[in-house]
Amino acid sequence: xxxxxxxxxxxxxxxxxxxxxxxxxxxxxxxxxxxxxxxxxxxxxxxxxxxxxxxxxxxxxxxxxxxxxxxxxxxxxxxxxxxxxxxxxxxxxxxxxxxxxxxxxxxxxxxxxxxxxxxxxxxxxxxxxxxxxxxxxxxxxxxxxxxxxxxxxxxxxxxxxxxxxxxxxxxxxxxxxxxxxxxxxxxxxxxxxxxxxxxxxxxxxxxxxxxxxxxxxxxxxxxxxxxxxxxxxxxxxxxxxxxxxxxxxxxxxxxxxxxxxxxxxxxxxxxxxxxxxxxxxxxxxx
Amino acid sequence: xxxxxxxxxxxxxxxxxxxxxxxxxxxxxxxxxxxxxxxxxxxxxxxxxxxxxxxxxxxxxxxxxxxxxxxxxxxxxxxxxxxxxxxxxxxxxxxxxxxxxxxxxxxxxxxxxxxxxxxxxxxxxxxxxxxxxxxxxxxxxxxxxxxxxxxxxxxxxxxxxxxxxxxxxxxxxxxxxxxxxxxxxxxxxxxxxxxxxxxxxxxxxxxxxxxxxxxxxxxxxxxxxxxxxxxxxxxxxxxxxxxxxxxxxxxxxxxxxxxxxxxxxxxxxxxxxxxxxxxxxxxxxxxxxxxxxxxxxxxxxxxxxxxxxxxxxxxxxxxxxxxxxxxxxxxxxxxxxxxxxxxxxxxxxxxxxxxxxxxxxxxxxxxxxxxxxxxxxxxxxxxxxxxxxxxxxxxxxxxxxxxxxxxxxxxxxxxxxxxxxxxxxxxxxxxxxxxxxxxxxxxxxxxxxxxxxxxxxxxxxxxxxxxxxxxxxxxxxxxxxxxxxxxxxxxxxxxxxxxxxxxxxxxxxxxxxxxxxxxxxxxxxxxx
Numbered sequence: 001x002x003x004x005x006x007x008x009x010x011x012x013x014x015x016x017x018x019x020x021x022x023x024x025x026x027x028x029x030x031x032x033x034x035x036x037x038x039x040x041x042x043x044x045x046x047x048x049x050x051x052x053x054x055x056x057x058x059x060x061x062x063x064x065x066x067x068x069x070x071x072x073x074x075x076x077x078x079x080x081x082x083x084x085x086x087x088x089x090x091x092x093x094x095x096x097x098x099x100x101x102x103x104x105x106x107x108x109x110x111x112x113x114x115x116x117x118x119x120x121x122x123x124x125x126x127x128x129x130x131x132x133x134x135x136x137x138x139x140x141x142x143x144x145x146x147x148x149x150x151x152x153x154x155x156x157x158x159x160x161x162x163x164x165x166x167x168x169x170x171x172x173x174x175x176x177x178x179x180x181x182x183x184x185x186x187x188x189x190x191x192x193x194x195x196x197x198x199x200x201x202x203x204x205x206x207x208x209x210x211x212x213x214x215x216x217x218x219x220x221x222x223x224x225x226x227x228x229x230x231x232x233x234x235x236x237x238x239x240x241x242x243x244x245x246x247x248x249x250x251x252x253x254x255x256x257x258x259x260x261x262x263x264x265x266x267x268x269x270x271x272x273x274x275x276x277x278x279x280x281x282x283x284x285x286x
Numbered sequence: 287x288x289x290x291x292x293x294x295x296x297x298x299x300x301x302x303x304x305x306x307x308x309x310x311x312x313x314x315x316x317x318x319x320x321x322x323x324x325x326x327x328x329x330x331x332x333x334x335x336x337x338x339x340x341x342x343x344x345x346x347x348x349x350x351x352x353x354x355x356x357x358x359x360x361x362x363x364x365x366x367x368x369x370x371x372x373x374x375x376x377x378x379x380x381x382x383x384x385x386x387x388x389x390x391x392x393x394x395x396x397x398x399x400x401x402x403x404x405x406x407x408x409x410x411x412x413x414x415x416x417x418x419x420x421x422x423x424x425x426x427x428x429x430x431x432x433x434x435x436x437x438x439x440x441x442x443x444x445x446x447x448x449x450x451x452x453x454x455x456x457x458x459x460x461x462x463x464x465x466x467x468x469x470x471x472x473x474x475x476x477x478x479x480x481x482x483x484x485x486x487x488x489x490x491x492x493x494x495x496x497x498x499x500x501x502x503x504x505x506x507x508x509x510x511x512x513x514x515x516x517x518x519x520x521x522x523x524x525x526x527x528x529x530x531x532x533x534x535x536x537x538x539x540x541x542x543x544x545x546x547x548x549x550x551x552x553x554x555x556x557x558x559x560x561x562x563x564x565x566x567x568x569x570x571x572x573x574x575x576x577x578x579x580x581x582x583x584x585x586x587x588x589x590x591x592x593x594x595x596x597x598x599x600x601x602x603x604x605x606x607x608x609x610x611x612x613x614x615x616x617x618x619x620x621x622x623x624x625x626x627x628x629x630x631x632x633x634x635x636x637x638x639x640x641x642x643x644x645x646x647x648x649x650x651x652x653x654x655x656x657x658x659x660x661x662x663x664x665x666x667x668x669x670x671x672x673x674x675x676x677x678x679x680x681x682x683x684x685x686x687x688x689x690x691x692x693x694x695x696x697x698x699x700x701x702x703x704x705x706x707x708x709x710x711x712x713x714x715x716x717x718x719x720x721x722x723x724x725x726x727x728x729x730x731x732x733x734x735x736x737x738x739x740x741x742x743x744x745x746x747x748x749x750x751x752x753x754x755x756x757x758x759x760x761x762x763x764x765x766x767x768x769x770x771x772x773x774x775x776x777x778x779x780x781x782x783x784x785x786x787x788x789x790x791x792x793x794x795x796x797x798x799x800x801x802x803x804x805x806x807x808x809x810x811x812x813x814x
Contacts, residue, residue: 048671048672048675050591050594050595050672053595067668068595068671068672068675137690137693140687141687141688141689142687222662222690223662223667223688223690224688227685227686227687227688228667228670228671228674228686229671229674229675238664238667239664239667239668241519241521241664242520242521242539242541242664242665242668243541244521245521245524245541245542245545246541246544246545
């Protein structure tokens, strides 16, 4: 296969487009803020100073303070830690499980394929938020619950995608060639099929991460995500919703953080699709 | 244009004008009200079976006895009553000419049938009629309750919404549909429609002429139609009030009071509250099986700081389990639970929990980590975060778990809780029995409190008093003993703030009732 299938240079090429560069820069900024939050902020995210509650933006507190007198920007950076890591890890788990299931179903076919298809189609027919809410209700509120809930909610998407890719690629001549040369199933799957199926799954995972951030924020908004005092963007917005009139910044800034980050992920995903030239490659072989 | 057509057009425009005028008049007699957020989701208007009833219940039904703002008992469906000197019988003289919404008459036979229905129903409310052995019909307008023991609290029970007088025939005939699809009382309003979780529409009972003694208006209400909407989010409800979508909010959180008073056409009516916010402590779960640790946790709660920072200084602090309007809240000063960080630290030291290097106390290598449950509503979450920080200040690390408000009661039934933040709404001392009775462990007894001495005092308080002053003394003793065992920490007593549109509504002032219920809606006017 050509270099176009290799995702790493494609990511760099996505940065060459202006929109991709802008979106990518924002994402890097947010990720850096999340990682280096303790170094960047002079404040603690969990120490209450009730006398300093509801302060507007100032030189000391760039985005103001929340209802407990905690610095909003600091909470936003620590919130990025929760929101980004939970979403990204959940999608990673979902991709790994989904690819394994989808590849096995697509390659081996038969009864196993039918079973996987039925289960996947069944979960596919429910909205992600519903699946996530049910799972959190069973597992219990907290980061672990949300992690599992998001992973399961997006499992169907990656299973279906991988399975479809494998089914298409399975009939290609290069697979036939490999098989006639005596290659085993493992070799064909891991050396030929999965590497070629990887690019679309990665782009899809990138876009799903954006959705997962929203899902994480939604669960956090309902109080089901990370428990206080650990901040997450969703729980910050939830606290701010009751104070919408008194101190609008408390809901506004985490809301903007979610919105801009999700838009950035989508724009960067688009740039990545263009760089990988996936659409032309997805066309059926002539 | 033909003559015929012109005539039709004229007729049409005249009738259209008439229609518009009529609609204006109809609109003027209507009001839209938002239930308090803690009343959202009531599933039935069946007062015998429900454990949660909303404000509209008090308008569909009347009660035997009404209560004034001073908590005194006043006539309603019972014009007068006498209690036997030994407390073993009560005679009620009923108001004549009262009819139910379905046309059935209200008389001594109805009262007998209703009390018997109540006694035969298995449920949480049955305790209210427990002391009534039997009911005798003396004549059509006189009924006698024969008691199995004196019950000084009988008049309170008869004035409670749970003892709303239901129409016994339709109640028996409708079964579980009573209170959901149809409901018949003698109240000033009739149920027109009820969509659970959404809205309740009530229309005026034009025949109503038996208002409670404490209402100024003894006849039919002045408003023809009331629509009660259920809005779970306070900010959404406020926006509806601000934009004219609704005329009144029955509860306004302190955060929004400033927003309402800032609007020229909106005002706030403040009434004494009947809520207490508190932190139950599960006495069976280590480390709280040690009374010293319970005392420390309870005395770590800084009520004044919470009042100022979480509730904007509106309302007052709580230092007992009861609202301060009740005489049983007057316990000795030493029994009151107040913020005392020095005592909290000393109690933890005494219990062997030494301060660790990271600010969390340690005993036998184990850190003092506990769980703190709360519900999803934003005000609970905010209060809980402050409680968490206050506990941390004395070295107790509390890990918050948030549950959906509809699920949390089932969670309490597991008995796994350690600390929690909750509130209740009740204005009688028997709430101490409800939340700390040894036979209600899990829920309502979230503290899992089952103490032999408390049970003795409880029996004396609930069933051992011959008259009201004895009951007050017994309940004060019971309440005081419970406080000294620290099964909870009292936090806050709110006031009830009602927000309304002054261009639309005229509220009775002063309101001679303990809360905004039937009296307020009978006397309320809509501006033309």
